[in-house]
Amino acid sequence: MKVIVSAGPTFEDIDPARFIGNRSSGKMGFAIAAEAARRGAEVLLVAGPVHLPTPEGVTRIDVRSAAHMHEAVTSALPASIYIGAAAVADFTPQTFSSTKLKKQTGSETLTLELVRTRDILADVAAHALRPRRVVGFAAETNDIEHYARGKLAAKRIDMICANRVGMAGSGFEADDNTLQVFWKDGDATLGPAPKADIAVLLLDLIDKELA
Numbered sequence: 001m002k003v004i005v006s007a008g009p010t011f012e013d014i015d016p017a018r019f020i021g022n023r024s025s026g027k028m029g030f031a032i033a034a035e036a037a038r039r040g041a042e043v044l045l046v047a048g049p050v051h052l053p054t055p056e057g058v059t060r061i062d063v064r065s066a067a068h069m070h071e072a073v074t075s076a077l078p079a080s081i082y083i084g085a086a087a088v089a090d091f092t093p094q095t096f097s098s099t100k101l102k103k104q105t106g107s108e109t110l111t112l113e114l115v116r117t118r119d120i121l122a123d124v125a126a127h128a129l130r131p132r133r134v135v136g137f138a139a140e141t142n143d144i145e146h147y148a149r150g151k152l153a154a155k156r157i158d159m160i161c162a163n164r165v166g167m168a169g170s171g172f173e174a175d176d177n178t179l180q181v182f183w184k185d186g187d188a189t190l191g192p193a194p195k196a197d198i199a200v201l202l203l204d205l206i207d208k209e210l211a
């Protein structure tokens with residue numbers, strides 16, 4: 001059984017000194033990779049820029065941008081399960097400036113042109129080598145079920161785990177988490193609990209509901 005997990009943020013470079021990033025710590029994805037390896041799976045962890053040790057028994061590929069992550073994940077197929085726990089940038093600068101952008105005298109604003117990144121999760125789910133089970137994450141602040149189910153359908157994935165963000169004790173950077181999980185025929189709430197415990201519950205749920 002081969003499991004691919006993506007985790008952490010992506011950094012989209014603007015110039016040699018600046019990038020666009022986000023506050024994902026990678027903890028949830030690393031906990032899932034650790035638990036899958038503990039269960040005897042062959043685990044490939046594709047990690048964005050994070051400060052976390054590689055879990056025991058896990059093969060890790062470090063990437064920086066959404067484009068790098070897309071390439072690393074798709075070229076690692078086939079697999080039995082893909083769990084996309086990374087907070088992938090939705091937009092990236094249209095052009096990378098090889099010299100540092102300067103402040104323009106007299107101008108109080110700067111406009112950066114951003115373009116959409118490719119959706120790794122949707123591309124894996126549509127791939128000729130599609131894993132039998134494709135699981136995504138969604139960080140939501142409101143109308144969680146509505147947005148989560150929308151992504152489940154739009155990305156044609158099998159299960160989506162919604163993280164409530166903007167709340168203490170859950171989501172980005174926290175050690176604990178609460179997930180609202182949705183699949184075609186049901187839903188479940190996991191936690192609140194430490195992310196390591198959430199990983200155990202989530203892999204049990206995947207085994208049970210996506211058998």
Ligand code: C5P
Pocket residue numbers: 066084085086087088089090117118119120121122135136137138139151
């Ligand atoms: O559409 P949204 O970004 O909210 O969806 C979140 C889910 O989609 C996460 O599982 C994330 O890893 C994945 N995603 C992706 N590629 C992108 C954007 C999001 O795989 N370019």
